Amino acid sequence: MYHALYADIASETTANIRDNERAAFEKSISLLRMAEEKGRGSRESVEALLFLNRLWGVLLEDLAHPENGLPETLRATLISIGIWMLKRxxxxxxxxxxxxxxxxxxxESICRGLRRA
Incomplete structure (x- = not known):
């Protein structure tokens, strides 16, 4: 009985984390689109790039954590993507x-993947 309850809670927690990550990516995409419209150097550009840096800072810290449950190859790929995003x-x-x-x-590609997971 307790194992089933724990599995339900763990599943819900994972789903909540995924939902939060998806929402963060959706906000980042929205900010980046506004920045694209207004152009580099605009207030919107600064806001979008700052949000993107914060988002990927949190993600990279989590991905580098030894207790992260993702497969190692996926973590390495996401870390590489994150580094590229920050450099860009x-x-x-x-x-x-x-x-x-x-x-x-x-x-958008990452966001689509989070919707399917």
Missing amino acids: ADDIRQGREQAFAPLIDVS
Whole structure:
């Protein structure tokens, strides 16, 4: 009886975490779209890039934690994506890149994956 209850709670907790991650990606996508519309250097751009940095900072910290339950290869892939996202965001901030579309595309792909999981 207790094992079934624990499994239900663990399943709900995982679903809640996934929902929160998806919501964070949806907010990031929305901010990035506004930044794309207003252009690099706009207030919207600063806000979107700051949010993206915070989001990926939290995700990378979690992915690097030894108790993270994801398979090691998936964690490594997500860490690589996160590092690329942060580098691309810095390139935009520094004026070396202008396009937000790659950040939006990758974020949408991850968000779709979170919906299916």
